[in-house]
Amino acid sequence: MQQKITSCESEFNDEAINSCRSLITQRLGCQATCPGCGAKCSNTEANHQHHKSLYHVAMAFRGWRWVHNKTPALELCYQEWMTGSLIVGGET
Numbered sequence: 001m002q003q004k005i006t007s008c009e010s011e012f013n014d015e016a017i018n019s020c021r022s023l024i025t026q027r028l029g030c031q032a033t034c035p036g037c038g039a040k041c042s043n044t045e046a047n048h049q050h051h052k053s054l055y056h057v058a059m060a061f062r063g064w065r066w067v068h069n070k071t072p073a074l075e076l077c078y079q080e081w082m083t084g085s086l087i088v089g090g091e092t
Contacts, residue, residue: 036056037056037057060074
């Protein structure tokens with residue numbers, strides 16, 4: 001009888017842990033972020049390949065500044081990508 005109780009308890013614990021992990025993963029969603037502004041991916045499909053974000057923020061929130069005058073970059077990241085004026089790395 002004790003062995004049966006221990007077996008059921010172990011099975012219950014394993015199922016509870018797996019259920020909690022699944023629920024947490026589902027609630028957190030995709031952990032990918034925008035490389036420009038750091039906005040979290042809002043794609044809710046499981047195992048997706050295309051990341052997207054509905055709410056981008058100014059690049060300054062991620063530490064981006066203009067090279068010439070060191071002022072914060074207040075443009076949204078995708079605005080810079082669309083115009084081709086974004087420079088990545090140390091080149092000017």
